[in-house]
Every structure is written in structure tokens, then in C-alpha cells.
Amino acid sequence: MGHPNPIEPLMHPLLAHLLKVVAVGVAALAAVVAIPAAALSLAFGLIVGPSKDEVTRLSAPDGKVDAVLIETNGGATTSFGYEVYLVPTGTERSGEPAAVLYGAMRNENAYGVTLVWESPTSLSVRFLTTRSKALTNPRVAIDGQSVRITLKAGENDPAAPPGGMLYNLRDGH
Structure with missing residues (x-):
């Protein structure tokens, strides 16, 4: 055929x-x-x-020192990082961070940390969990004033919106 x-x-x-x-x-x-x-x-x-963006600036109760929180973002394959700086009020961050955290969460859906001034000379950095943390400088001298920094795990912030802190600042949440 x-x-x-x-x-x-x-x-x-x-x-x-x-x-x-x-x-x-x-x-x-x-x-x-x-x-x-x-x-x-x-x-x-x-x-x-990584990008480094200021996501929180909180003045001490006496108004002399600002705690500045920087969120770092290395891209889709990494988590968020957080750096805490202490500076004279109204000035830009400089030098090395006093505390560094990686993968910190404020609740099960919200990345970040919460800064709380316990007094004019004591700053608490609070978070629910974190992959790693380092208190690189537990005492920082600013204009002759010594400020103590502590890291406090296990602090759930149910009001924190889901996602990264910068994302929530930009979207107005």
C-alpha cells in the first residue's frame, strides 16, 4: 500500500x-x-x-535621643533584617547599630520589632520570635547620656499588620 x-x-x-x-x-x-x-x-x-529603610523613629521621653529602626531587605530569597540605632534627636543614623535582628516577627504574620522607651535611658526592643539576634552595643553614650538597650523575645503584637514594616508604611496601614 x-x-x-x-x-x-x-x-x-x-x-x-x-x-x-x-x-x-x-x-x-x-x-x-x-x-x-x-x-x-x-x-x-x-x-x-540589601535595601536599608528607616521604618520607625521614636524619641526618648526626655526628647534627647531618637531610637531609629532600619529594615533591611535582601530580596525574595531572604527574610527582613532589623537594625537599631541611637542618635541625638533629629539627626541621621550613623556608626554601627546597637542591635541587629534577622527574621524578627511581631506576630505570626507581621515582620519587625517594636521599640519601647521604658525611661529616658532605657530602650526595649521587643519581638515575638527571631531567627537570630545580636546586642552589639548594650550601652550607647549619646551627648553624655548613657542609654541601655535590651532585647525582649516572646512579645506578641496582635495589632501589627501582616508583612514587612516598610510595606505597611508605604500602603498606609
Whole structure:
């Protein structure tokens, strides 16, 4: 039994070969585009580093010192980081943070920490849980005043909105 079209037996192998060549070409093009795009994304992240945004500034009861909370964000594959600085009221943050936390949560859906001045010379950094924490400077001298910083785990803040702190500031929650 013959084929109705005498070219058909020849066309199938050629068509199959052509489709393989096209498929290999498309895969190669995808790799050529994807590899530099991934490398560029990684390089940008390494060069620029994580974002660092001020999300809270809270003055001490006597108005002489500000506690400044910075939220760091390294991208989708990382959690949020939090850095606490003490500075003279109204000034920009500088130097090294007094406390650093990574993956801190205020409740089961809200990232972040809560700053509470217990007195003009005592700041409490409160959170429910955290992946890691470091009190790098438990006492900070600001304009001749010594401020003590403590970290307090197990503090649930049910009023904290879900997500990161910067996200909630931008969306007005």
C-alpha cells in the first residue's frame, strides 16, 4: 500500500530534523539570554546590597535621643533584617547599630520589632520570635547620656499588620 503523496515519506524526516534544529536553537537562545540575566541580577544584588529603610523613629521621653529602626531587605530569597540605632534627636543614623535582628516577627504574620522607651535611658526592643539576634552595643553614650538597650523575645503584637514594616508604611496601614 503506497502513500497518496509520493513526497510525504521524504517530508517527515526533513520536517522532524527541522523541528529538532529549531528546538535546539530556541533552547540555546533561552540559555544565552537567561544566563546573563541571572548573572546581572546577582551582580546587581551584590553591588547594591540589601535595601536599608528607616521604618520607625521614636524619641526618648526626655526628647534627647531618637531610637531609629532600619529594615533591611535582601530580596525574595531572604527574610527582613532589623537594625537599631541611637542618635541625638533629629539627626541621621550613623556608626554601627546597637542591635541587629534577622527574621524578627511581631506576630505570626507581621515582620519587625517594636521599640519601647521604658525611661529616658532605657530602650526595649521587643519581638515575638527571631531567627537570630545580636546586642552589639548594650550601652550607647549619646551627648553624655548613657542609654541601655535590651532585647525582649516572646512579645506578641496582635495589632501589627501582616508583612514587612516598610510595606505597611508605604500602603498606609
